[in-house]
Amino acid sequence: MTHTKHIKTSQQHYDYMLLALIPLIICACVIYSARVLLICATAFMTARIVDVATAVARKQEIDAGDKSSAVAALTFCMMLPVSVPLYIVVVTVAVTILVGKHIFGGKDVYPFNLAALAMCMAAVNWPEEVFKAVTPMTGVNFWTGAAQSSLTGSSQIKLGGLPYISTFDLLLGNHAAAMGSAFVLVIVSIGVFLLATKHITWHAPVSFLATCIVFSVVFPRIYGVSAIDSLKYEILCSAIVFYAVFMLNEPATTPKNPRAKIVFGILTGLLTMLFRYFGSYEIGGCFALLLVNATEGYWDRLFDKDTIHSAEEKLSSALKIGTKQPTEHKKPEPEAKTEKTVKAEKTSEKHTETANSKKVYKKEEKQPVSKTVKTAEKKKSAKDKRTAKEDALSATTTLDIISRAEDDIDQVMFSTQTIDMEEALRAFEEKYNKGGK
Amino acid sequence: MDRREKIHNELLNWDNTVRKRKITLSNPVFIKGLALAPLALAATTVKNSFILSVMVILLLTPTRIITSLITRHMSVPLKTFFYPLVSALVFGVAYYGMYKVMGTWALSLGLYLPVLVVDPLIVKNFEKTRKESFLYSIINGLRNTGGFVVACMLLGAIRELLAFGTFAGKKIMAVSLLPMAQHSFGGFLIIGLMSAAWNVGVKAYKDKLEKEAAAYESGVK
Numbered sequence: 001m002t003h004t005k006h007i008k009t010s011q012q013h014y015d016y017m018l019l020a021l022i023p024l025i026i027c028a029c030v031i032y033s034a035r036v037l038l039i040c041a042t043a044f045m046t047a048r049i050v051d052v053a054t055a056v057a058r059k060q061e062i063d064a065g066d067k068s069s070a071v072a073a074l075t076f077c078m079m080l081p082v083s084v085p086l087y088i089v090v091v092t093v094a095v096t097i098l099v100g101k102h103i104f105g106g107k108d109v110y111p112f113n114l115a116a117l118a119m120c121m122a123a124v125n126w127p128e129e130v131f132k133a134v135t136p137m138t139g140v141n142f143w144t145g146a147a148q149s150s151l152t153g154s155s156q157i158k159l160g161g162l163p164y165i166s167t168f169d170l171l172l173g174n175h176a177a178a179m180g181s182a183f184v185l186v187i188v189s190i191g192v193f194l195l196a197t198k199h200i201t202w203h204a205p206v207s208f209l210a211t212c213i214v215f216s217v218v219f220p221r222i223y224g225v226s227a228i229d230s231l232k233y234e235i236l237c238s239a240i241v242f243y244a245v246f247m248l249n250e251p252a253t254t255p256k257n258p259r260a261k262i263v264f265g266i267l268t269g270l271l272t273m274l275f276r277y278f279g280s281y282e283i284g285g286c287f288a289l290l291l292v293n294a295t296e297g298y299w300d301r302l303f304d305k306d307t308i309h310s311a312e313e314k315l316s317s318a319l320k321i322g323t324k325q326p327t328e329h330k331k332p333e334p335e336a337k338t339e340k341t342v343k344a345e346k347t348s349e350k351h352t353e354t355a356n357s358k359k360v361y362k363k364e365e366k367q368p369v370s371k372t373v374k375t376a377e378k379k380k381s382a383k384d385k386r387t388a389k390e391d392a393l394s395a396t397t398t399l400d401i402i403s404r405a406e407d408d409i410d411q412v413m414f415s416t417q418t419i420d421m422e423e424a425l426r427a428f429e430e431k432y433n434k435g436g437k
Numbered sequence: 438m439d440r441r442e443k444i445h446n447e448l449l450n451w452d453n454t455v456r457k458r459k460i461t462l463s464n465p466v467f468i469k470g471l472a473l474a475p476l477a478l479a480a481t482t483v484k485n486s487f488i489l490s491v492m493v494i495l496l497l498t499p500t501r502i503i504t505s506l507i508t509r510h511m512s513v514p515l516k517t518f519f520y521p522l523v524s525a526l527v528f529g530v531a532y533y534g535m536y537k538v539m540g541t542w543a544l545s546l547g548l549y550l551p552v553l554v555v556d557p558l559i560v561k562n563f564e565k566t567r568k569e570s571f572l573y574s575i576i577n578g579l580r581n582t583g584g585f586v587v588a589c590m591l592l593g594a595i596r597e598l599l600a601f602g603t604f605a606g607k608k609i610m611a612v613s614l615l616p617m618a619q620h621s622f623g624g625f626l627i628i629g630l631m632s633a634a635w636n637v638g639v640k641a642y643k644d645k646l647e648k649e650a651a652a653y654e655s656g657v658k
Binding site for chain 2: 085087095126
C-alpha cells in the first residue's frame, strides 16, 4: 500500500517536473533560438531510446510511465549553452541513463541525481563546449549551434572580476548563461507553484539556499563591493536557484525524512559554495549534489532511527503498562499536581468518605498540628491517593483498551468475514499507536 | 566427434570447458577481473596496449614455469614469497630486452609497467595448494597470456577510438565521442561495461549450447 502510494507520488512528481520545465524551455526559445527545442528533443528521445533498449535487453516490460529519464535529460539540457553540439547531448544522456540509472537497478532506485551526473560528465569530457555561454538575443545556427559567445557572470567572478549586469537582467535571465538555469524569476515562480501543489517540499531547497546565502555574505569573494552586491552576483549569476528547485527534490536521490532533508540541503549548499570558490568548474552544485547523494541513505537512517526509536518506546510503554499513555492525555501527572490541588483532593475525598465530613474536616483543620507533621501527613496521603487514583485509572483505561480492541477485532472480522487474529491485532496496534502519537 | 557429442561433452564438463577457454569463456580481465589497474591506467591507446601485452607475454608464462619448478616442494607461505621474487627477476630481464628492441618506446608507460610484477594476473597462483606440473604451467600460462592480450588490445582500441577518434594513430572520426575514456575513471567505466557485455556473451553461448542439446534430445535436428 505504502509502496504503491510512493510510486504514485514519484510518478506525479516527474509529471509535474516535466510540466515545470516547459516555461523554462519557452523562455530559452525566446531569449536564444528555436535550437533549444532541437536540443531538448534530442535529449528526450535519447533518454527514451536508452530506457526502451535497456528494458528489451533485460527482457523486462517497457515502462511507459517512467519519466525520470526524460526529466533528467531536460533538466540537464537547461544547464547547457544553446551552442552545444548535438552529439555531446546524445552521448552524455545515453551514458548517464545507462550507467547512472539502469546499472543501479533503474527507476526509483538509482543513487545519484541523473541531471547532475550528466552535467558533471559533460563538464569533464567537453569543458570548452559546455561552459561556453551564448549572448542573448543573438543569432544561433539551428544545426551547428555556431553563435556569438561571451563570458558568463559566474566565470567573471571566478576570474576575479565583477560582472556588470543589472539586477533586472539577472532576475530575468537576460545575460550570457546556460539556456535555462538563469531565469531566476521564472524558476522561483515554478518553485512556489511546486511547493503550493505539494510536489516538492521546502526543507532541502530552503536550507540549501540559506546556506549558500550565508556563505556568500560571510565569505565574500568579489573585491570592492558590498556584501549585498556580492550576494546578488553569487546567487543570481549562477544556477543555484535552479539547483534548489529542480535538483534537490528528486524522490529517488533525496532523503525522505524532513530533518534529513534539511541536513542534506545544508551539506549540499556548503559543498556547492566550496566547489565554486576553490574548484575548477563553475557547476559546483552538481559535483556537490553527487557527493551528498552518496550520504542520502545515512541521513534518512539516522533521523528515522530516532523517530522509530521514540515511536517504539511509546508503543512498548503503551502496550506494557497499557494505562500510562492514555492517563497522560486524560489527566495531568500526579507529580505535576500543586500542593493546592492535592489539598483540595484530600479535602474532597474526606468530604465524601464520611457522613459528618464537614464537621470532621473542620475539626481536623482547626486542630493545631506542627508544620513538619502536617507536611509528612500531606505527602503520605497524597501518595496514597495517587496510587489509588492510578489503579482506578489503569483499570478504567485497560477496560477501555480491551473494549476498543474488541470493537476493532469485530470490525475486521465483520468486514472480512474471516477470523484473522493477527491481522486484527496488527490493525489495532497501528490504530492505537496512531492515536497515542 | 560430431556436433551433438561435442555439445554434450562441453555441457557435461562445463567447468573444465570454461577453464580451458581463457580467451573467451574465462577471460582473465573481463570474467575474472585480473589486471584491472594497469589496464584502466595505461591501456589508453593501441600503442600502450601493445607495450603492456608484450610485457605480459614476456612475464607471465616464464614466471609460472620457473616458480612451478622452484616451488614444487615448498609450502604455501614460501610460495607466496617466491612468486613476486621470480616475477621481479623475470621483469628485469624482460624490461631490458624490450628496451633493447623498442628503445625508449618501451619506457613510455612509466610506473604502470613495473606494477605488473605484483599483479594478481602474474602472481595469483601462489595461493594454490595444488602442485603445478611443468607442462600445465606452460599451457595455463599461454592461455592466460592469450586472454590478457585479446582483452588489452580490444580495450586499447576502443578507448583510443572513443577518446581521440583514432585507431592506432590514424584519424577515423572527426569528433571524440567520449574524451573521458583516456582517463583512468573512464577506463574503469569502459572495462565495467565490456565485462558486462562479455558476461552476457558467455551466457548467450551457454544458452545456445543448451538449446541445441535440447533440440538434439527431442530429435528435432
